[in-house]
Amino acid sequence: MHIKSIPMWEGKGNNYAYLVTDDKTKDAVIIDPANPSEVLPVLKDEVAGGIKLKHIINTHHHWDHAGGNEEILNAYPIPIIGGKDCAKVSKTPKHGETFTIGDSIKVKALHTPCHTQDSICYLFEDGNDRAVFTGDTLFIGGCGRFFEGTAAEMHKALNETLAALPDDTKVYPGHEYTKGNVKFAVSVSQADAIKKLEDYANNNKQTQGKFTIGDEKKHNVFMMLDDPAVQKATGKTSAVDVMNQLREMKNAS
Ligand SMILES: [Zn+2]
Secondary structure (H helix, E strand, O other), X not given: OEEEEEEXXXXXXXXXXXXXXXXXXXXXXXXXXXXHHHHHHHHHHHHHOOOEEEEEEOOOOOHHHHOOHHHHHHHOOOOEEOOOOOOOOOEOOOOOOEEEEOOOEEEEEEEOOOOOOOOEEXXXXXXXXXXXXXXXXXXXXXXXXXXXXXXXXXXXHHHHHHOOOOOOOEEEEOXXXXXXXXXXXXXXXXXXXXXXXXXXXXXXXXXXXOOEHHHHHHHOHHHOOOOHHHHHHHOOOOHHHHHHHHHHHHHHO
């Protein structure tokens, strides 16, 4: 499996679209191609180079993820797999439903409602190579705002659904927010893993695909709800209360 990141609105939203291609068949999907003026030139080149674009995949309905669907469809009339509220969606997979891309990539849809009720993360597996596309649910070192959901839902999404994935699964979020996330994280805990992430973010503009679910459990305070330093900083002990308080603190930071 080959993953190509397409940064969009750099210096503003710092979004990512991702083009994922099956090595053998060159069948490919484009994830969250929200800004066609930045994505279409890449798709044009890649299609000319032999990839076969099969689906648009959306992580959730927000305009900066699904807002490019109509224009992409004009150029490539292909089905859209995404949450129920995504523009022009053709199919919403059930939680745990799987489908394949080409010969080798197996995709599993994981419903993670909270940031939006239609948020879906997608686990891509090609042999032992694993990646999860997390939209605005999980960021490197952080998580999305609870626009349509509760702290209990985000706790379930991060600490049950995503935490259950193999530790070596690489994380590809919908935005490059690591610098801001780690700035908040160090105010909560000075754990070595958090300091290490801070150092990485200060020296690298892009962090997508560089960290795994296993790493997130050690440096993402929203996945460290049992950690004594996190509990102390929030003044809470029950997981949902800690999650809620962390989000409030981050929103105010
Ligand atoms: Zn969003």
